[in-house]
Amino acid sequence: MTDTARARKLADRIRVVVAETLQRRIKDPRLGYVTITDTRVTGDLREATVFYTVYGDDQEREASAAALESAKGVLRSEVGRQTGVRFTPTLTFVPDALPENAKTIDDLLAKAKASDEQVREASSGAAYAGEVDPYRKPAAEGEEDGEGTGA
Numbered sequence: 001m002t003d004t005a006r007a008r009k010l011a012d013r014i015r016v017v018v019a020e021t022l023q024r025r026i027k028d029p030r031l032g033y034v035t036i037t038d039t040r041v042t043g044d045l046r047e048a049t050v051f052y053t054v055y056g057d058d059q060e061r062e063a064s065a066a067a068l069e070s071a072k073g074v075l076r077s078e079v080g081r082q083t084g085v086r087f088t089p090t091l092t093f094v095p096d097a098l099p100e101n102a103k104t105i106d107d108l109l110a111k112a113k114a115s116d117e118q119v120r121e122a123s124s125g126a127a128y129a130g131e132v133d134p135y136r137k138p139a140a141e142g143e144e145d146g147e148g149t150g151a
Contacts, residue, residue, distance in 0.1 A: 015039040030067040048089040051096040
């Protein structure tokens with residue numbers, strides 16, 4: 001039976017350890033401005049997936065990915081030393097798709113805003129097709145309705 005709370009705590013600790021180790025110990029010149037965004041650990045605590053983003057262009061992202069792969073052993077040994085678990089999880093580094101998803105959402109919101117502005121401009125001078133209040137209201141006492149009641 002897996003303990004998801006333990007896996008979550010271990011994932012949070014791994015994220016902190018990897019981020020601190022990258023900042024303090026790894027001196028690879030290929031390593032750009034890397035941010036560790038999330039970490040997920042499997043239920044058996046054997047594998048950890050570390051999500052990261054790199055500030056820069058595609059070339060810097062590729063260089064940072066290579067630097068992370070080469071530093072994987074140092075990072076894993078540091079994770080094992082600082083977490084104290086019986087089996088140190090293997091680390092897999094995955095570029096986070098969060099920035100691309102955020103850019104896509106921003107583009108869609110800008111498109112919707114432009115569409116709303118076009119509708120607002122088109123409806124600014126428009127008039128009602130029928131009466132202003134198209135709903136029937138009950139006749140007040142003593143008023144005759146124009147329609148016959150068949151009496």
